[in-house]
Each structure stands twice: as C-alpha cells, then as structure tokens.
Amino acid sequence: MGRSYTVPRSAKGESRILYIFTIKSLAITLAFGAIGALIYFILNSFMEISIVTMILIIAPFAGIGFLIGATNIPDSPIMGPLQKAGGENIFDILVRLITFRYKKKIYIYGIDRKVEEKKLKEKKEGGK
Numbered sequence: 001m002g003r004s005y006t007v008p009r010s011a012k013g014e015s016r017i018l019y020i021f022t023i024k025s026l027a028i029t030l031a032f033g034a035i036g037a038l039i040y041f042i043l044n045s046f047m048e049i050s051i052v053t054m055i056l057i058i059a060p061f062a063g064i065g066f067l068i069g070a071t072n073i074p075d076s077p078i079m080g081p082l083q084k085a086g087g088e089n090i091f092d093i094l095v096r097l098i099t100f101r102y103k104k105k106i107y108i109y110g111i112d113r114k115v116e117e118k119k120l121k122e123k124k125e126g127g128k
Contacts, residue, residue, distance in 0.1 A: 021066075021070075022069075022070065024069055024091065025069030025070035026069075027069070028065045028066070028068055028069030028091060029062050029065040029066040029069060030062075030065075031065060032061045032062055032064055032065025032066075032068075033058055033061055033065060035061050036057050036061030036062060037058055039057060039061075040053075040054050040057045040058060043057070067090070068090050068091050068094065069089075069090075069091050071089075071090055072088060072089055073086055073087065073088055073089075073090060073093065074086060075087050
C-alpha cells in the first residue's frame with residue numbers, strides 16, 4: 001500500500017506562449033507584423049489612415065508570419081516536389097532555400113563516392 005510511482009510529465013507544451021505560439025512562431029509573427037506596421041507608417045505619412053485600416057494592414061502580414069513560423073508541410077503524395085519535405089517546418093525550408101541561393105552547394109551525406117564508382121565500373125565491365 002505504501003508504493004509511490006513517478007508520474008511522467010509532458011514537457012512539450014511548457015515552452016509555448018498562449019498555447020498556439022512557439023517561441024519561433026511568435027518571433028516570426030512579430031517580425032512580419034513589424035513589416036506591416038512599417039508599411040502602415042509609410043502610408044500614414046502620405047495620407048491620414050484610420051485605426052481600422054491599420055489593423056487591416058498589419059493583420060495579414062502577422063497572419064502570413066504565423067503561417068510560415070508555425071505550420072508544417074503535410075506528408076502527402078499530393079504535394080509533388082515537396083513530398084520529401086513532409087513534416088518539416090515551412091520556415092526551415094525557406095531558410096535552406098535562401099542559404100542555397102547564396103552558397104550554390106548541396107551536401108549529400110552517407111554516400112561513399114569510391115564505392116559508388118567501383119559499382120558503376122563493375123556494371124560497365126560486366127556488361128561487355
């Protein structure tokens with residue numbers, strides 16, 4: 001009767017703010033919202049814009065930022081060329097795309113080129 005058991009804790013949700021925001025998605029939402037606010041202030045300097053219009057300008061930018069920071073690419077055959085990226089965050093894929101544009105290099109791990117060349121050479125010799 002005196003036995004005690006440890007109850008496992010789920011630590012996954014502890015780093016979330018307002019439950020739907022992870023730290024990364026919150027930061028990206030704020031960054032895109034700041035871009036929308038910058039556009040609002042630029043437009044407001046040329047003409048007088050109301051508060052409702054300000055919200056209508058900033059909210060779509062923040063929404064796009066939230067979608068980029070929080071959603072994953074679905075693991076579905078319908079996705080076509082993005083099928084291999086199923087389950088990965090959209091933001092991570094965009095970061096890889098941008099870094100690839102600058103570096104122009106693709107690193108492939110786990111392939112021993114010498115072994116592959118020997119196999120190719122054996123196929124060519126075996127076919128003669």
